[in-house]
Amino acid sequence: MTQIAEPGERAAPGFAGTAAEHKPRTRRKFNIQSVLGTTPMIVTAVGVFVICIIFSIIWSFTNSKLFPNFNFIGLAQYERLWANDRWNISVRNLAVFGVLSIGVSMVFGYLLAVFMDQRIKQEDLFRSIFLYPFAMSLVVTGLVWQWMFDPNLGIQSAVRQLGWTNFEFAPLVKQETALYGLVLGGLWNGVGVTMAILLAGLRGVDSEIWKAAKVDGIPTWKTYLFIVLPMMKGAVATAFILQMTGIVRVFDIVIAMTQGGPGVSTQMPAVYVIQHITDRVNVGQGMAAATMMLLPVMLLIAVQYLLRWNANRKAGRA
Amino acid sequence: MTTEAISPGLSAGTLSGPRGPKPKTVTIGRIGVYAFLIISAVFFLMPLWVMIVTSLKTMPEIREGHLFNWPALLTFDPWLKAWDTACTGRDCNGLKPGFWNSVKITALSVPVSIVIAMINGYALSFWKYKGSELLFGILIFGAFVPFQVVIYPLIIGLSKVGLFATLPGIVVVHTIFGMPILTLLYRNFFASLPIELFKAGRVDGAGFWGIFFRIMLPMSVPITIVAIILQVTGIWNDFLFGTVFAGRENMPMTVQLNNIVTTTTGTREYNVNMAATILTAAVPLVVYFISGKWFVRGIAAGAVKG
Numbered sequence: 001m002t003q004i005a006e007p008g009e010r011a012a013p014g015f016a017g018t019a020a021e022h023k024p025r026t027r028r029k030f031n032i033q034s035v036l037g038t039t040p041m042i043v044t045a046v047g048v049f050v051i052c053i054i055f056s057i058i059w060s061f062t063n064s065k066l067f068p069n070f071n072f073i074g075l076a077q078y079e080r081l082w083a084n085d086r087w088n089i090s091v092r093n094l095a096v097f098g099v100l101s102i103g104v105s106m107v108f109g110y111l112l113a114v115f116m117d118q119r120i121k122q123e124d125l126f127r128s129i130f131l132y133p134f135a136m137s138l139v140v141t142g143l144v145w146q147w148m149f150d151p152n153l154g155i156q157s158a159v160r161q162l163g164w165t166n167f168e169f170a171p172l173v174k175q176e177t178a179l180y181g182l183v184l185g186g187l188w189n190g191v192g193v194t195m196a197i198l199l200a201g202l203r204g205v206d207s208e209i210w211k212a213a214k215v216d217g218i219p220t221w222k223t224y225l226f227i228v229l230p231m232m233k234g235a236v237a238t239a240f241i242l243q244m245t246g247i248v249r250v251f252d253i254v255i256a257m258t259q260g261g262p263g264v265s266t267q268m269p270a271v272y273v274i275q276h277i278t279d280r281v282n283v284g285q286g287m288a289a290a291t292m293m294l295l296p297v298m299l300l301i302a303v304q305y306l307l308r309w310n311a312n313r314k315a316g317r318a
Numbered sequence: 319m320t321t322e323a324i325s326p327g328l329s330a331g332t333l334s335g336p337r338g339p340k341p342k343t344v345t346i347g348r349i350g351v352y353a354f355l356i357i358s359a360v361f362f363l364m365p366l367w368v369m370i371v372t373s374l375k376t377m378p379e380i381r382e383g384h385l386f387n388w389p390a391l392l393t394f395d396p397w398l399k400a401w402d403t404a405c406t407g408r409d410c411n412g413l414k415p416g417f418w419n420s421v422k423i424t425a426l427s428v429p430v431s432i433v434i435a436m437i438n439g440y441a442l443s444f445w446k447y448k449g450s451e452l453l454f455g456i457l458i459f460g461a462f463v464p465f466q467v468v469i470y471p472l473i474i475g476l477s478k479v480g481l482f483a484t485l486p487g488i489v490v491v492h493t494i495f496g497m498p499i500l501t502l503l504y505r506n507f508f509a510s511l512p513i514e515l516f517k518a519g520r521v522d523g524a525g526f527w528g529i530f531f532r533i534m535l536p537m538s539v540p541i542t543i544v545a546i547i548l549q550v551t552g553i554w555n556d557f558l559f560g561t562v563f564a565g566r567e568n569m570p571m572t573v574q575l576n577n578i579v580t581t582t583t584g585t586r587e588y589n590v591n592m593a594a595t596i597l598t599a600a601v602p603l604v605v606y607f608i609s610g611k612w613f614v615r616g617i618a619a620g621a622v623k624g
Contacts, residue, residue, distance in 0.1 A: 137555030
């Protein structure tokens with residue numbers, strides 16, 4: 001599994017830090033204190049991240065309503081899930097939200113990083129400004145942007161008062177645009193982090209590369225795009241994975257900003273799960289949805305193993 | 319790359335100087351660079367500005383529009399109301415109960431989760447046992463699992479032991495979900511220390527706890543500051559666990575804020591809502607501005623918590 005690297009310091013070999021790289025420091029002599037000391041870890045790893053997940057999966061095959069039971073009904077919950085518009089729209093929303101968020105965040109984040117890298121004055125000030133939203137919770141983010149998007153008193157009306165009377169900017173009131181409003185709020189909160197990680201990646205690239213590019217007369221923008229960017233795969237991967245994990249579980253900002261509406265236009269899988277185990281008292285259905293949410297994570301892990309296996313194979317040949 | 323990723327010294331990659339081509343004079347390009355950065359900065363600062371000016375306006379002035387204007391008539395009543403008397407449903411005690419609940423939750427969860435993770439990281443670096451690496455692998459997998467996948471069984475489990483919807487319960491939940499990333503942080507930190515430190519302790523006859531308390535604990539101050547920043551902001555900003563596990567008695571500030579703002583009874587008081595929003599954001603913001611570059615260090619590790 002990935003270990004998130006301090007960006008930039010050793011960005012070169014890709015993000016797949018492995019246990020194998022971790023040199024054995026001591027002989028594995030059994031020490032009872034060590035086991036006792038890590039009891040909380042044992043309980044958490046096994047009890048929460050194995051047993052709880054297994055129970056979630058088991059209950060997804062039952063007709064549990066308010067309380068969990070063990071009346072197995074096969075795949076019926078999954079059939080119901082994928083026949084449910086609310087769920088299908090949730091999944092589609094998540095896909096749109098994810099692709100847009102990650103795409104814009106990467107482009108905007110990299111642009112900010114590149115511009116920050118131009119020996120500018122007040123770099124620390126700019127960094128603080130780009131990063132401070134991340135210190136605030138997504139609930140705060142959602143509520144602020146909900147207010148700014150207010151159709152009657154928000155940005156829309158402020159701009160109209162300046163003279164552009166046809167100006168339209170209230171994405172949250174329309175089903176077709178609400179999701180984009182959510183994306184914008186999320187970006188405001190998180191772009192700074194992408195910027196910080198990519199900037200660290202930029203600074204980790206060997207300065208000889210810059211000299212060589214200059215000697216060859218390659219324009220600066222080309223160097224950034226085609227030479228430096230491919231060299232900082234580690235930082236890009238770190239930024240990507242951080243966003244991926246955040247996006248799959250997106251919940252707080254939806255609740256604060258739109259509550260899934262208008263209609264179901266900003267409904268998300270994470271919200272679907274919570275609604276089914278609370279208000280809708282349909283645990284079996286909620287667990288089926290939760291189990292589906294595991295899939296992208298499993299996919300990520302599979303891709304990582306594949307990459308590592310590939311890297312090992314290459315290393316073996318060399 | 320990663321075993322040494324978070325090094326004991328604070329020479330974070332982010333802190334080294336820019337490597338870009340040297341600017342010569344003021345050119346169109348330079349102006350473009352600053353224009354882009356300043357426009358971006360305006361985008362990032364705009365919501366904070368709007369929050370502040372809205373919270374200082376009276377409701378009649380807000381209804382006139384002019385979202386971005388500095389208040390014509392400055393008022394601090396919304397702040398008092400948000401803190402003291404704003405309503406969530408039938409309760410009209412403002413945000414203060416939520417604030418104190420968040421203080422309690424944070425004050426308990428931060429030390430508990432950090433001490434446990436510190437011992438984990440230490441054991442995983444110096445006292446591996448059969449299966450310890452597997453446990454660590456599971457834990458890291460846990461960092462990527464959407465919380466929704468484990469939440470329901472956890473509710474049932476905590477109810478069985480009588481901890482659901484209690485203060486100890488929410489502390490346990492924060493400890494569980496903080497553990498993957500904190501353990502990783504400490505494991506990487508201890509792994510980067512020279513092994514001679516450990517061997518010297520062994521030669522002196524110190525055991526697991528002796529080495530931990532006498533050698534490792536004093537050395538881990540810098541990384542612990544990062545961990546504290548990470549946990550204080552993360553736990554303060556939590557919403558999902560607070561909604562599900564804290565119960566009505568221990569409702570954290572974020573949950574109460576959301577309830578105050580989205581409460582549908584009566585006219586919506588935007589100035590009070592924005593004052594409440596700033597109050598909720600205040601603690602992590604103060605942590606951010608005091609900690610500065612330490613915060614950036616925590617981010618790479620912390621963002622994974624989502």
